[in-house]
Amino acid sequence: MNSSSSHWEGDATLFDGVSARPQTVRLRIDAAGIVLTVGAQTFPVAREKVFVRERHRRESARLEIPLYPEGAILVRDAGAIGTLDVLGYRLGSGRRSTGPTVKRLAAFFVALVLLLVLFFTWGVDRIADIGVRLVPEDVERELGQAVYRALVDEARVVRNPDMNRALASCGEVVREFGARGAEQVVISVVDDTSIVNAFALPGGRIVLYRGILQLLETEDELLGLLAHELGHVHHRHGMRHVARKAVLGFVFATLFGEASGIAAVLIDNGAVLVELAYGRKEEEAADVFALQAMQRAGLDAHGLVSLFEKLDGIETIEIPEILSTHPTTSSRIESLRGRLDDAPARARPPVFSPDEWRVLTGHAAASSERSP
Amino acid sequence: MAEAEPFNGSSDDSTTPPNSDERYRAQFTGTGNDYFEIALINWLLMLVTLGLFTAWARIRTYRFFYASTRLGGHEFRFTGEGGPLFWGILLAAVLLGSMQLLFGVVFEFSEPAVAIVLAVFYALLLDYLGHYAYFRSRRYRFAHTTYREIRFRLLGSPSEFAMGALVRSIGMVLTLGLLYPLYRNYVYRSIYNNLRYGNLRFRYTGDDDEYMRVVIPGFIVVLFTLGVYYFWWYPRVYTYFVDHLYVENSRLQTSEISAGDLFNLRVGNYLLTVLTLGLGAPFAAVRSARFFVDRLTLEGALNLDDAVQKQRARASTLGEGMIEELDMDVDLGF
Numbered sequence: 001m002n003s004s005s006s007h008w009e010g011d012a013t014l015f016d017g018v019s020a021r022p023q024t025v026r027l028r029i030d031a032a033g034i035v036l037t038v039g040a041q042t043f044p045v046a047r048e049k050v051f052v053r054e055r056h057r058r059e060s061a062r063l064e065i066p067l068y069p070e071g072a073i074l075v076r077d078a079g080a081i082g083t084l085d086v087l088g089y090r091l092g093s094g095r096r097s098t099g100p101t102v103k104r105l106a107a108f109f110v111a112l113v114l115l116l117v118l119f120f121t122w123g124v125d126r127i128a129d130i131g132v133r134l135v136p137e138d139v140e141r142e143l144g145q146a147v148y149r150a151l152v153d154e155a156r157v158v159r160n161p162d163m164n165r166a167l168a169s170c171g172e173v174v175r176e177f178g179a180r181g182a183e184q185v186v187i188s189v190v191d192d193t194s195i196v197n198a199f200a201l202p203g204g205r206i207v208l209y210r211g212i213l214q215l216l217e218t219e220d221e222l223l224g225l226l227a228h229e230l231g232h233v234h235h236r237h238g239m240r241h242v243a244r245k246a247v248l249g250f251v252f253a254t255l256f257g258e259a260s261g262i263a264a265v266l267i268d269n270g271a272v273l274v275e276l277a278y279g280r281k282e283e284e285a286a287d288v289f290a291l292q293a294m295q296r297a298g299l300d301a302h303g304l305v306s307l308f309e310k311l312d313g314i315e316t317i318e319i320p321e322i323l324s325t326h327p328t329t330s331s332r333i334e335s336l337r338g339r340l341d342d343a344p345a346r347a348r349p350p351v352f353s354p355d356e357w358r359v360l361t362g363h364a365a366a367s368s369e370r371s372p
Numbered sequence: 373m374a375e376a377e378p379f380n381g382s383s384d385d386s387t388t389p390p391n392s393d394e395r396y397r398a399q400f401t402g403t404g405n406d407y408f409e410i411a412l413i414n415w416l417l418m419l420v421t422l423g424l425f426t427a428w429a430r431i432r433t434y435r436f437f438y439a440s441t442r443l444g445g446h447e448f449r450f451t452g453e454g455g456p457l458f459w460g461i462l463l464a465a466v467l468l469g470s471m472q473l474l475f476g477v478v479f480e481f482s483e484p485a486v487a488i489v490l491a492v493f494y495a496l497l498l499d500y501l502g503h504y505a506y507f508r509s510r511r512y513r514f515a516h517t518t519y520r521e522i523r524f525r526l527l528g529s530p531s532e533f534a535m536g537a538l539v540r541s542i543g544m545v546l547t548l549g550l551l552y553p554l555y556r557n558y559v560y561r562s563i564y565n566n567l568r569y570g571n572l573r574f575r576y577t578g579d580d581d582e583y584m585r586v587v588i589p590g591f592i593v594v595l596f597t598l599g600v601y602y603f604w605w606y607p608r609v610y611t612y613f614v615d616h617l618y619v620e621n622s623r624l625q626t627s628e629i630s631a632g633d634l635f636n637l638r639v640g641n642y643l644l645t646v647l648t649l650g651l652g653a654p655f656a657a658v659r660s661a662r663f664f665v666d667r668l669t670l671e672g673a674l675n676l677d678d679a680v681q682k683q684r685a686r687a688s689t690l691g692e693g694m695i696e697e698l699d700m701d702v703d704l705g706f
Contacts, residue, residue, distance in 0.1 A: 019678075072521055109420060139481065246473070
């Protein structure tokens with residue numbers, strides 16, 4: 001063996017990749033490349049054609065050369081590895097690298113972060129929209145039904161012929177609103193005056209609490225409220241929320257390699273998945289729908305504004321967090337007012353009989369005046 | 373000159389013929405420190421990449437264990453790459469995730485009677501898929517294993533294997549586990565009778581009746597002794613498997629494993645892992661590998677120099693990915 005830092009020469013083991021038989025060969029490593037002596041024949045190999053793969057410890061190196069495409073030369077000598085290092089034959093140089101470099105890892109990490117940001121700001125909604133379109137309507141109804149059972153105390157739902165008649169009158173107008181799925185809408189009133197709220201569930205179930213009904217003074221306010229909730233039904237906002245959650249869950253499960261968890265999460269939390277707090281954009285979309293729907297039905301859309309003003313005034317009333325679906329901010333009222341400038345006046349006789357109005361709101365009769 | 377035909381040097385003294393008593397010895401040369409370093413880096417990179425490093429972590433682990441295992445002085449080598457495995461895991465996650473989602477939704481909206489049928493069908497499907505993935509993952513691993521630059525190959529059909537395993541799984545459930553040895557033997561046979569090292573064939577010759585007699589009575593004693601007899605029972609079961617494994621006509625053998633040795637290994641590893649809050653797990657893994665590998669010899673007239681390279685077998689990473697996603701990285705027989 002003859003070695004200095006600039007070259008190394010000694011024995012090595014050649015596996016030719018054809019048979020398992022090891023062959024002892026003479027190997028010389030220098031700056032120009034390697035020279036392999038097999039039996040009586042000598043093969044110089046230029047340095048750029050030599051691929052070095054080191055073992056997990058610095059005891060042996062593995063060289064791959066084009067001459068033996070499926071074979072390798074094994075050098076078990078610290079001096080040889082030292083020479084390879086000094087001359088810049090680096091670990092992993094060659095056809096394939098043996099592991100990620102810091103640079104590649106950093107690039108990967110940055111790409112991952114960008115991907116996640118893009119996904120959360122843009123991708124989730126797009127995928128959720130596609131998902132919503134794929135969900136059959138009866139599945140959506142079933143889901144809404146499940147949420148309804150979870151959220152609403154069935155015993156407190158008002159069921160009597162008078163209320164049914166009043167709600168039927170509501171239903172007639174609601175069908176004129178021209179929402180997608182309006183024929184499926186079922187309206188329920190919950191006898192709880194402490195809750196000032198109303199919400200729409202996937203599949204077209206609308207739930208009104210007594211607390212909000214007794215605040216109402218005009219038909220237009222009540223029908224505005226229904227039109228707004230129907231806007232959520234029309235745009236399938238509830239289903240979108242479920243789809244969003246499902247997409248997020250799916251991606252997280254994929255990321256963390258826990259496919260088995262997805263189904264469980266979705267099934268166990270089916271009801272919880274339907275978050276009732278809609279985002280600003282969704283509220284606005286429902287408002288816009290409500291405005292147009294009311295005009296279509298010959299109602300005065302100002303009822304919507306006075307409804308929100310009433311709700312704005314009672315914001316301090318304690319509402320369970322999950323049920324506070326209407327962030328009645330003044331900016332929303334402003335934007336509604338802006339759209340109302342050229343809204344026509346009411347062109348429709350009263351919808352409810354005095355009896356029906358009393359059953360619904362508890363008040364004597366609907367005021368025909370616009371609220372200020 | 374470099375373009376010249378490769379010259380195959382004459383057989384020389386570096387060849388490793390069987391010793392005078394005709395045996396190749398196996399040896400595990402890795403150390404706990406080496407593996408600890410690999411595992412630590414794996415763990416850190418998994419953290420930084422939110423788990424996306426899984427594929428590369430697996431490859432690094434395989435490389436370490438293969439490169440640390442020697443037979444007759446030569447090490448094994450794992451040649452798989454992280455990139456393809458990454459896509460395999462991703463594909464498996466999407467496929468299995470969609471399947472579970474679909475089943476979850478359908479299950480939720482079906483009548484109770486239908487749901488029960490669905491649940492049973494789903495359990496059978498998972499059993500089938502698990503075994504299917506197992507076979508494919510072994511095919512992937514063997515296709516990327518070399519020894520003296522000659523590749524291993526796993527022939528046979530994953531779906532055929534999975535169907536056979538499914539039938540035996542059902543049998544096992546119906547007999548409360550009594551038929552477990554038959555299942556186990558089936559797995560051994562399916563893997564090893566299809567395994568090749570270059571042109572050399574592996575064979576598993578275990579007999580069902582015999583294996584039953586080795587496994588079942590002893591296991592009942594294990595139950596009645598609240599596990600204590602395990603340290604006498606397991607060496608016999610393991611030894612039966614190894615002793616019936618052949619490469620051509622040379623037989624794999626393991627030197628004796630005493631109950632005391634096994635007790636030291638298992639209890640030692642348990643303490644090593646628990647007392648260090650898991651940090652010692654890499655050391656425990658290396659202890660186990662050394663314990664079993666260092667006892668192995670290949671005995672017989674076979675000269676491994678005679679192995680000849682065969683065509684590369686096609687093996688995708690999907691099975692390995694499914695194994696990862698199904699979280700069932702258990703060794704059914706190796």
